Amino acid sequence: MTESKVTNFIIDFDSTFTQVEALDVLCTLAFQDEDEKKVALAEIERITNLAMGGELSFRESLESRLKILRANKNHIPQLIEKLKPLVSKSFIRNRDFLETNAQNVYILSNGFKEFICPIVKEYGILEDHVYANTFEYDDDGIIIGFDKENILSKSKGKPALIDSLKLEGDIYVIGDGYNDYEIRKEGKANRFYAFTENVKRKNVMEFADHIAPSLDEILYHNNMKGALSYPKNRIKILLLENIHSRGVKIVENEGYQVEVYPAGLTEDELIEKIKDVSILGIRSKTIVTKRVLEHANRLMSIGAFCIGTNQIDLDECTKRGITVFNAPYSNTRSVVELAIGEMIMLIRNLPDKIAKMHEGVWDKSANNSFEIRGKKLGIVGYGNIGKQLSVLAEAMGLQVYYYDVDEALPIGNVTKCDSLNEMLAQVDIISLHVDGRPSNENIISKEQFDVMKEGVIFMNLSRGHVVDIPELKKAILSGKIAGTAVDVFPEEPLSNKHEFISELRGLPNVILTPHIGGSTLEAQENIAEFVPNKIISYINTGSTTNSVNFPDLALPKLQNAHRFIHIHHNQPGIIAEINNILAEHNINVLGQYLKTNETVGYVITDIDTKYQKDVLKVMKKIEGTIRFRVLY
Numbered sequence: 001m002t003e004s005k006v007t008n009f010i011i012d013f014d015s016t017f018t019q020v021e022a023l024d025v026l027c028t029l030a031f032q033d034e035d036e037k038k039v040a041l042a043e044i045e046r047i048t049n050l051a052m053g054g055e056l057s058f059r060e061s062l063e064s065r066l067k068i069l070r071a072n073k074n075h076i077p078q079l080i081e082k083l084k085p086l087v088s089k090s091f092i093r094n095r096d097f098l099e100t101n102a103q104n105v106y107i108l109s110n111g112f113k114e115f116i117c118p119i120v121k122e123y124g125i126l127e128d129h130v131y132a133n134t135f136e137y138d139d140d141g142i143i144i145g146f147d148k149e150n151i152l153s154k155s156k157g158k159p160a161l162i163d164s165l166k167l168e169g170d171i172y173v174i175g176d177g178y179n180d181y182e183i184r185k186e187g188k189a190n191r192f193y194a195f196t197e198n199v200k201r202k203n204v205m206e207f208a209d210h211i212a213p214s215l216d217e218i219l220y221h222n223n224m225k226g227a228l229s230y231p232k233n234r235i236k237i238l239l240l241e242n243i244h245s246r247g248v249k250i251v252e253n254e255g256y257q258v259e260v261y262p263a264g265l266t267e268d269e270l271i272e273k274i275k276d277v278s279i280l281g282i283r284s285k286t287i288v289t290k291r292v293l294e295h296a297n298r299l300m301s302i303g304a305f306c307i308g309t310n311q312i313d314l315d316e317c318t319k320r321g322i323t324v325f326n327a328p329y330s331n332t333r334s335v336v337e338l339a340i341g342e343m344i345m346l347i348r349n350l351p352d353k354i355a356k357m358h359e360g361v362w363d364k365s366a367n368n369s370f371e372i373r374g375k376k377l378g379i380v381g382y383g384n385i386g387k388q389l390s391v392l393a394e395a396m397g398l399q400v401y402y403y404d405v406d407e408a409l410p411i412g413n414v415t416k417c418d419s420l421n422e423m424l425a426q427v428d429i430i431s432l433h434v435d436g437r438p439s440n441e442n443i444i445s446k447e448q449f450d451v452m453k454e455g456v457i458f459m460n461l462s463r464g465h466v467v468d469i470p471e472l473k474k475a476i477l478s479g480k481i482a483g484t485a486v487d488v489f490p491e492e493p494l495s496n497k498h499e500f501i502s503e504l505r506g507l508p509n510v511i512l513t514p515h516i517g518g519s520t521l522e523a524q525e526n527i528a529e530f531v532p533n534k535i536i537s538y539i540n541t542g543s544t545t546n547s548v549n550f551p552d553l554a555l556p557k558l559q560n561a562h563r564f565i566h567i568h569h570n571q572p573g574i575i576a577e578i579n580n581i582l583a584e585h586n587i588n589v590l591g592q593y594l595k596t597n598e599t600v601g602y603v604i605t606d607i608d609t610k611y612q613k614d615v616l617k618v619m620k621k622i623e624g625t626i627r628f629r630v631l632y
């Protein structure tokens with residue numbers, strides 16, 4: 001084969017250039033009767049797969065498929081219209097590449113020119129670069145066969161055709177079928193890319209020189225300019241802790257390489273897994289320590305698919321230019337509903353009564369059973385959950401008191417308390433809704449239990465470490481606390497397979513739940529929609545809206561521009577240096593956005609698309625740079 005700089009791309013049509021097999025679509029047009037259509041379609045698909053997997057000769061498969069089809073000439077224009085929107089997404093995206101390189105792009109298909117030519121023409125592909133079969137019709141216009149003299153209708157037709165073309169330069173074949181690989185197998189191509197954007201055939205992928213989930217990947221692999229600065233399939237996302245399938249779908253549709261794991265991971269396990277991960281998705285269980293982050297060389301972003309982010313070393317993330325996003329409101333209501341339900345259960349002594357009933361004991365009595373109406377509810381932590389709880393509780397007739405370390409505007413008729421102990425001393429029901437910052441460890445301990453009223457109801461649905469558990473146990477056993485609900489624990493099992501160990505097990509009138517305050521399908525689905533979209537927006541545009549640790553920048557969509565994203569330590573002079581470099585390189589700036597926090601500076605510069613690429617290296621070398629990337 002001639003060694004040359006010219007690269008010829010030989011592209012398959014069905015399931016490569018388009019997302020579908022054209023004859024399957026033709027079948028749906030040809031059959032009116034739904035049952036007949038189903039049977040025919042299944043048979044055509046079966047035969048296609050046999051041929052694409054190399055188990056049936058192409059000629060046999062084509063003959064059988066055309067026999068099943070009762071298509072005619074009039075169906076062809078309809079077929080073309082159906083196929084146009086079904087061009088593979090990465091081919092649509094890279095129309096520029098196809099147009100610019102038209103001289104070296106060929107379509108080689110065992111399909112039919114009648115529908116291929118009008119579709120690929122729209123992408124600049126030359127008509128005389130399309131090699132495919134042609135239909136034969138009877139006098140009534142019914143498709144009865146194909147041109148049997150065409151080399152492509154014969155076995156090993158593709159390698160034979162390539163041979164006949166006598167192309168100069170390298171030949172790279174892009175396709176999803178065994179017959180595409182055959183070109184390489186017969187020594188007529190330098191490289192075979194198994195194209196998996198639409199279908200993945202194991203027995204084709206195993207022979208590939210390179211597996212390409214998109215055309216972007218092929219262009220990137222060849223150092224050629226494509227529509228995207230970085231192929232999405234190279235972005236690996238690891239989703240832990242049983243994240244709702246909605247979230248998995250969103251990141252899959254975005255084209256990321258997705259790995260899903262149902263439970264949390266230990267620090268060592270996470271260190272092992274995180275090496276080539278660009279995005280990490282976790283819930284409350286996975287602790288992302290400094291040590292983990294030291295091994296996370298590629299990590300760009302962490303999604304906490306929950307509210308709390310105390311499990312993540314946020315300072316270290318910021319220093320390393322890793323953005324963190326969470327879902328600050330998606331499970332608020334679920335926690336509040338559980339808290340309301342539990343306070344009613346506890347004030348009526350239901351945990352014990354239910355347990356007795358299961359043992360056959362009928363204990364009908366009003367002793368120690370009360371309404372919640374008129375009782376005083378004390379909320380520790382008047383944030384999103386605390387406030388929503390106060391609104392619902394007031395509506396149910398409770399008098400609400402709250403204590404918060406920050407200034408928080410009272411909603412409705414609630415009473416603000418100036419100290420924690422002042423509040424604890426006067427309320428009948430206590431509900432904790434503080435965040436999990438380290439300084440909140442044991443904020444409820446002996447001193448706090450001591451000031452509480454006798455017979456108080458105590459609930460913790462915030463974080464486990466905020467309550468001193470041995471002291472809580474003493475207060476329950478002494479009768480000081482009449483009822484307790486605990487949803488969160490200092491140590492929680494990593495998965496449903498591990499045992500729950502706690503000294504609170506078996507105590508009277510105690511509801512223990514496995515950290516399910518936010519575990520409703522509604523909440524999980526909302527979270528799974530919210531967090532991935534924030535991360536995708538960050539990856540695609542650089543927007544950091546709602547980030548937990550980064551300066552908040554909402555950015556406009558990138559149009560006819562390249563975007564330089566520069567993250568640096570917050571030190572003087574960097575923005576000036578960036579702009580000097582841009583000026584020295586004669587770069588036309590279209591827009592610039594800057595925001596800093598205590599740790600980092602975040603500068604986005606949109607520039608004209610024509611610039612000398614050596615500027616990229618210079619930008620990376622600016623002292624204090626944490627990360628630099630380019631988007632287009």
Ligand SMILES: NC(=O)c1ccc[n+]([C@@H]2O[C@H](COP(=O)([O-])OP(=O)(O)OC[C@H]3O[C@@H](n4cnc5c(N)ncnc54)[C@H](O)[C@@H]3O)[C@@H](O)[C@H]2O)c1
Pocket residue numbers: 307308309328331332335380381382383384385386403404405406408433434435436440443461462463487488515516517518519
């Ligand atoms: N059980 C669950 O499944 C579940 C579900 C969601 C959230 N949570 C936990 O609930 C917490 C609160 O959620 P949110 O959405 O209301 O958060 P938020 O940030 O809106 O509110 C937390 C409030 O607590 C206050 N606070 C912090 N420390 C305090 C202290 N020592 N004393 C008094 N006030 C203090 C803060 O100032 C803030 O107003 C989350 O951080 C999370 O840890 C648990």
Ligand SMILES: O=C(O)[C@H](O)COP(=O)(O)O
Pocket residue numbers: 283284285305306307308309331515516517518519
């Ligand atoms: O912070 C939260 O939102 C809650 O603790 C829920 O956490 P989870 O998603 O691990 O149940």
